[in-house]
Amino acid sequence: MISKKRRWCFLIILLGVLFMAFHVLFMKTPTIEAQGTKEKKFTSIQVKKGDSLWSIAKEHMGDEYDTVDDYIDEVCETNHIYDRQITDGMYLVIPYYTVRR
Incomplete structure (x- = not known):
């Protein structure tokens, strides 16, 4: 027992x-x-004269991406750009992150 x-x-x-x-x-x-504190969103921008994918990435990407090329790849894929060429007046859908509330 x-x-x-x-x-x-x-x-x-x-x-x-x-x-x-x-x-x-x-x-x-x-x-x-x-x-889960950041939420991915998308916005539309119009390409201006002198813009490049690199300059757009530098202006809009956050620290969620490892490299500028990773951000550019996502922008190109989202907008069905296969040659990485953009032109003045073109509209692009670009990702950005905000703090979730």
Whole structure:
């Protein structure tokens, strides 16, 4: 037969394990919330004389992109530009990020 002291020890350990499992499964963690603080949006701009994909990227991209080329690739893909050429008066849909509220 199990002694009273061992039963209490087992019960305390079991409650501790259940508490940790509940915490891991059902509680939000700060890491998850931090990842969701920025929201990707799109806007339209008109290309002006002298604009290039590089200058547009430098003006509009945030730190969400590793390189300027990554941003330019997304702009080109979004606008179906396959030769990386833009012209004056052309409209481009470009991504940007805002803080989610």
